[in-house]
Amino acid sequence: MSTPGERQEEGGEPSAVEFRGVTKIYAPGTPREYVAIRDVNFRIPDRPHHGEICSFLGPSGCGKSTVLRLVAGLEPQHPPTTGSVRVLGREILGPGADRGMVFQDYTSFDNRTVLDNVVFGLECRGVPRRRREAEGRDWIERVGLDPVRDARKYPHELSGGMRQRVAIARTLILRPRVILMDEPFGALDPATRLDMQDLLVRLWREAEATVLFVTHSVEEAVYLGDRVFLMATTPGRIAEEIRLPAPSAPAREAQSEPWFNEHVRQIHERIERIEAAAKPRE
Ligand SMILES: Nc1ncnc2c1ncn2[C@@H]1O[C@H](COP(=O)(O)OP(=O)(O)OP(=O)(O)O)[C@@H](O)[C@H]1O
């Protein structure tokens, strides 16, 4: 069912995110002109009260961040050179409250405490102090931090994992329908990374949002992804789309199961095939 103002896509089912024939050329018409992605098409259905986690996997430079930032409506990726980027049935015209982005490099304000970082978006929306701070403490707790002790800390007093928890709280407090995550756990040690995957799955279930998740880890993509997009490079494009079971067990448990390792092996094989096909012939 669509909410008022949302347009039903042709075929009846609305899309959470849809790319139609999207090409992005950086610095067009200059000697530095570069085709980052060409003719990218995909559709992630909007499943009310569920949402999907979709992983994007591909070699460095294949355009994963370009795709995410086009969805976010951030320049200079936005607008696409050609094609259409739609979220919840509407053409993207710029950043919006329906989308929230978590970056790899812990984007917090250094001069704000954890609490003030988490409530920043609510402050911009004009939510009164008492209400936003109560909500902020609630989110600090939800992401596994201490709502009193950690709330007072500044970003430089936090570990990488804690900073990423703050970044997630800061984004989710605004309840976006689409969450964009660009290698959010890439800099974390393997154990913290598994904890963060569990945290993401728990929060995603509550948020009922669609998550677009960029990673270089096949294991992470397979564990989190209801859907995995394998990208190829030069120019960047989607080579394959794979459907997978949604995460049903904690990360450590699921990732030691034989079926899981079989999916990982198959995806490595497909990546090798895609890379071999992309190599110029001798
Ligand atoms: N603002 C920009 N101006 C010019 N070229 C850019 C710009 N941003 C990205 N590119 C180029 O577009 C291509 C795709 O970049 P993008 O950052 O989307 O790749 P990626 O798949 O996210 O790579 P990584 O895995 O290394 O993060 C790269 O060749 C990059 O050099």
Ligand SMILES: [Mg+2]
């Ligand atoms: Mg990137």
